[in-house]
Amino acid sequence: MFNYPKGFYVDVRIEDVFTTRIAYKNGELYEQKVRSNKGAFVRVFDGDMWYYASFTNLGTIQYQIDNLASMATPNINIEDHPYIKMYEVNNEELMQYKHNSLKDVELKEKDTLLRKIVDLCKHETIKMTNIIYVDSVIEKEIFTSKGTHVKFDKQTCGLSMGMRCAYKENKEYFGASNARTTFDELKTTIPHFEKELEKNIDFIINAETFEPGVYPVLMSPLATGVFTHESFGHKSESDFMVGDEAMRKEWVLGKKVGQPLLNIIDDGTVLGNGYVPFDDEGTKGSKTNIITNGVLTDRLHNVATAAALNEKPTGNARSIGFEYEPLVRMTTTYIDKGTTPLEDIIKSIKYGVFVDTISYGTGMSTFTMAPTRAYKIENGKITKPIKLSVVTGNVFETLDKVDAISKEFELLSFVVGGCGKMEQYPCPVGFGGPYTLVRKLNVL
């Protein structure tokens, strides 16, 4: 297909991206956009440095390869380089959506589904709405100078319901989103939005202030998912460990990092936002058990980090699109389900907080989440809605204070937002998990 110059490793990623976006603001259509874009990303490696080009003129791929090679230094031993030895050679075509493509769903049908959400949003407390349908169909083709040629597709479609509500002194922005891989599945999510709407209205009318302090906190699957992603998931991305002895010592495999009931998994084979049949280096996607029974058992890799740490690639080299190089990113990351019924967990809490929905979360050594809907738990029952700014805690202390994990479990995919890492935002990821009780967290 391409002439690969000698003395270099070369890979070429071509992306054909179809997207639809329909949006209603305050009940009025303001956006109906169908885009079809193509672009490519070329990488040339000479054993010391990577040279990248991203461009939209697909007729220039060979020129881009040659141009990058002219900047690099030929290396006659490139094939003996640890990275190059580790690259998988895959030859496969995995086009799953040829006969069920979102491209083939009429725009009118997408609009009709969206209007069902638009029509729901009528109540005196709802002051502004932003209702969106988004889909994407991505076809990728990856070639490498080592012999890989894979072609595959992935698709998601989803609905997002944003509303700004006000009642007396209470003012809040609520968001809800749901994504699926086929349009027929998406049609079944309308009841979810109806329930969300009811909860939002109840919250805005009844929410009270709450005394800041340290409380037991029960996190919903959404809050658990964001906590897992932000507080722990990013630390399992091993590009942060390469060349960093302190991180390697801190995150040594076999270390106990949480309670024995804790299992954390990243799985690129789950259909949805985090689906990665092949990553952006052509490595097969896989399931990685990051924490098993509270013990660190694996981490996420691309080929360079796996080679540097003498471990195995996990298929986590991902970019947000053809403008960017792949970084080590999560796919679908979650705490595995436990054994305790949710009802029993709630009954065990005398006075605490239930975080139902959040607007965002962050995670360094301290993690934070900004709740939108939160509730007081009193004497084993969820009682009144409460207004909170932030729930925060130290990551390691929190992992060690996980007291219960529910058997109820939910994986989530959204269509707006995503994961950010350095300049690359938003990367679609799946997350979620069980209801999780943490003994003590700061509630502000």
Add this chain to the structure above:
Amino acid sequence: MKKEIIQVNNKETSVKMQTSEIISLRAKDIDKSAVRVYKDGKVGISGAVGTSSIEDLTAQAIENLSSNIKYPYELEKNRKDHRNYIEKQYSEKELMDLGKTLSDSFKNDFDDFIFNDSIKKIETDFRFTNSEGLDLRYQDSYLDFNFLVKSKDSANLFDTFSRWRGRNFDTTRYLSTTKMQLDAERNIVELPKENKVPVFFVESDIITDFLNSHLSGDNYGNETSLFTKKIGTKIFNDKVSIVQNNNSKYSYSCFFDTEGITNKNDVVTLIENGVFKRVFTDKKIAEKFNIEHTGSASGGYDDVPSLRFTNIEPVVDSSNIKKSLNGKMAILVVVAAGGSFNSDGKFSTPVQTSYLYDGENLIGKLPEFNISNDIYNMLGDDYIGTFKSETLYFSEHGYLLGSYMNIIK
């Protein structure tokens, strides 16, 4: 049929470092084009990434009129305004040389730290023309650095940030600020004992994001803004002025909004000396709520213009931070992630990275803590001032906003 054409070329060269070593060079060259057509109070838009013919996009935009997206507003007309803000063009070699200079300094002068991420040269050529004689062009080229910095002994993903943005980079000043910051990073100090302490934010997204939401004409008109019905009243300290600043010299973005509007001196005052003057609006929101139009439409190159966010910033109103502190020690916040304002305007956030600050120099690294206050106090009685960042070279046109904050240890 009236027509508007948007053509954007973004070129970017990026030198990436991992553990203070250069590991890659990336060149991007991306073209984007869009056509908007207007007929019978409706707009049809078509856009494409890559080289597309205007004729093809026009045909598709005409087809898209059938979406029935309303746009009954007058287009801008008969104005040519081409502005070129390019002051220095870095070639790929010059950028690599700069990367090597910084990498060498990081490894030699700060060898107990690791620097990750990249330096970028960003070039933009944005053209906006229409059939009514509007012809706008914004060209720019600037550097944008973002480094995640961590101590080699630290088990954190990063401990602090080092960043810079501007058109004329001064390596000596940057390394001098980096040295001050990392000297402070090594020197662990205790939090001031007082419950309320002067706190300085570097070009605070936390505050401007909140103001962007609550000074939006859309939120104001729909009565979901904290400041609803308060236009004309005094809401903040006498010193506080907040503006929409579309001057590309400072915003590094187009001097016109996505409806092609430019404002006198590129600035619109929203709050003047504490008095709430106006909200920001696009054509639709101004008409809907019968309020002043401020040329604040935004959106992507192929979006229908709409009101989202604008370039909000506080006006520099003070000088000499050290003098204003009158001998007190302050806190300079570098990373405060995860905080938020609630619907009442009450604010709290964890502070992950901050330094003890005497108004000129960073003295030492503070432990993690939480801060809180509410917007009326932060920009009211507790407001200290907005200062040009003079001794701290975090960007070419940076500012520091200071306010007394409650400290929660």
